[in-house]
Amino acid sequence: MEYFDLHEDVAEGFWCLGHPLDLQGRELNDPWQFTVGAPAHFKARIRFPLSLEGTSRDYSHAAFGTPVVNAKLATIFQELAPNDVELIPVEVDSHAGPYFILNALRTVPCVDTEASEEAYYWTEEDGIPEKVGTLRSIYGMRIAPPKVGDAKVFRPSEWDVALIVSEEIKDAMERAGITGAKFEAVTGPPTFDPVRRAETKRRGELWDQARYARAAVWRGLGNMSDDFYIPPVVGGPWPGERQWWQAMRRPEGSMLIVTDGLSDPFNDILDRPTAGFGLELAIETPEPLGEVWKSWPAHLLERVAYEVAELEKLRVSLANGTLSMEVDGVGLPETLVTPEGRVAVLIGMETDSLPARFTLPGGEVRLLTVKVLMPAELKWLLRQGKGAAAELIRRFNEAGEGHLSRSWRQPVVS
Template sequence: MALIDLIRKLFGRRPAPSQPAPFIPEAPAASEEAAPEAIAEAVTEPEAAADAGKTAEPEVTAAPEGLAEPDILQRSAARRDVFWAGVGDVEGDVLTHLISPGLTGGPAWPTTRQAYRVIRRAVGSIVMATDGLSDPFDAGGDTNGFNLELFVESTDLPADFAGTPGDVTPLGRSWMLELLQNVAGTVAGAGGIEGQLEHYGTLSMEVPGVSSSHAIKDQLPEGFVTADDAIGILIGGPAPDFTTLIEDMPLSPVRIVPVVLLTAAELGEIRAGDEETREAIVARLAAMPSRHRSDISRPSIV
């Protein structure tokens, strides 16, 4: 991807017409008989830990050269678990790819483990969050990966995709996962967006090619898709109703960054405006009952 196209995506500008739709292809299924929409699988935490080089009882040995130390990986995961437990009921299973996109030419996260955590809140909403963007890099370094994790929250995910407590599998077919995968891929492909968030506060991004998606095209109402087949999002605002910083991570503080779905009309206003326009949209959304939540039944503010 050309740098100018990436910048345009991050700051609300339309990508060059020649840029292909960035919807992430489905991960290979376990067998030819698997459902075509099976882009992820639910795994228990011990399995997820193993994917990142973690063990239930870490041996007192040095980590292999070029891999993050298991102890730091475990401590990073534990800090995230404690954080999310303060937000809601954390599901024991995570959603993760059958084969890591980082091994098949996709955007690379700090480790090959690319997982998604599900939290069910008492207010009736579901939070889906990346789980691994803040893992320490396999190649080493003194930061917790990209120093952030992304999340989407919604109160009106249909029951067919929301699942029930203890069962996250249906969420693997939801628009929430597909959207979060694409945003996470863009962030990882850019090498992180910490500097942009510090400078601008909230970023805007659009994802073209909705008709090429697997879940979004069927699950989002028409009012969220533009006439030219794109959806828009905000990254970093409005702020949620819980803290957004994990200060006690092993290597560096980690931001918890909201990803907020825009209606087509709201994206249109941002396209036609400037930084102040984006800030005004953020402020107006923050005043809505839904605030940072991506509730697809909410009215457009434009």
């Protein structure tokens, strides 16, 4: 039996599904529960907003890599692998259903790292002792079929970001003309060639150089712990096509969350180190957060980082000073959301408590703060025009707020 890693076939012109919400519009507390190879604990109806309008497809990934399928594809999984999946009904804004989350119920320890193209592991330099020795990333993955048993849909326990399907399911999907799906073989002889393997190895070396140098910076800013772990996302517009974050408890007790990859080397430049976009973003809050990866600052930073990575014009503006921008406010504290459903931030406010710059092997990197604005402050900022950001920063510092972000505070403008 052959097996395949089931991916979303990313292409322009198609819809992009956002964060899962309950029918009251509240963001789910544990949006990763559909991607860990276990029964989901939230079985009620779920709604997906559209983060990007476009043509629907039979197979899609929503935020957090959540697989979403239509009724046509759901039937295939229900008929061929009824014991391996659960199909959770969902609604998609502006699109008639039915649609379902495709949640794999099983994990199988089956990754064959020796037969895989490249495998990288968490090390002590990463500052998270609990993860040392476990897989951090893998390329050209191969699994050992004898270990799979009778599973037709599962996630490898060593690398549960992958959704594996059997050849039988792949063939059924192809016969049905399913759209949005892409398959990568994870069985059979390795397909990599020596040149590609050398390139992958070199790319990994460059990534590690940048990652270890950043880790030293992050460790100097606060206490890092596995309790603060934020799951990464593979793909997207970041330089290394992977989205990572780090969180640390500051000496004074606040929580600092940073992007950890906007300064990754570009994937296609292998002859020298590069520093990606030459920046990382940071948001700091004195508020208690509970589980960091579920918190509103983490979700806000994710949305801001995506926009900065996606839009060159924003990065150009940031090179010239501070920048105010707005992102989707779905699931964020109501006190921060404007009547138009947006949340505003000010990027690039300087502070003495964080380094403005640090150096990687690929060059200098700016650490830019992200400060959330109250709706009244955004309204004032837009009304005042040129020079208003500098005045707003002066008032923040005068009020003792500085760069810190809170879900509510008294606006510094009237």
